[in-house]
C-alpha cells in the first residue's frame with residue numbers, strides 16, 4: 794500500500810464496543826455494564842462494520858449509552874461529530890435511566906412492590922415536564938428487568 798493510502802485509511806481500528814464482531818451481544822453488554830440499558834443488536838458504534846476511526850474513539854466513549862442502533866441517523870451523526878448539545882442530551886438520558894433503576898430497586902427492595910405497581914406509582918408522580926419518559930408497557934418491562942437482575946445478584 795502507498796503512503797497515501799495508509800494516511801487516508803481512516804476506519805482501521807477494531808471497534809471496541811463489539812470487538813469487531815459487528816454485533817453487540819450479551820457478553821459485550823455485561824463487559825460494558827449496560828445490562829439494563831441495552832439489548833443485543835447490530836453495533837451502533839461502528840454501524841455494523843466492525844471498524845472505527847480514531848476520531849470516533851476520541852469523540853465518543855465506547856459505553857456511551859445513548860448511541861444505539863435505533864437512533865435516527867441524524868442523531869447518530871451529531872454524536873459522532875461530538876455535538877455538545879446532543880452529547881449532553883445523551884448524558885441526561887443516561888441519568889434518567891439510572892434514576893429509574895434506583896427508583897425501581899428501592900420500591901422492590903423496601904416496599905416489596907411488583908413491576909406493574911412500581912410503574913403505576915412512577916407514572917402517577919411523574920413530572921409532566923420531564924425531558925424523558927417511557928410508555929407504561931415499556932416501563933413495566935424495564936422494571937421487570939431491574940427486579941430480575943436484583944434477584945439473580
Ligand SMILES: [Zn+2]
Pocket residue numbers: 808809810811812813814815816836837838839840841842843844
Ligand atoms: Zn462495533
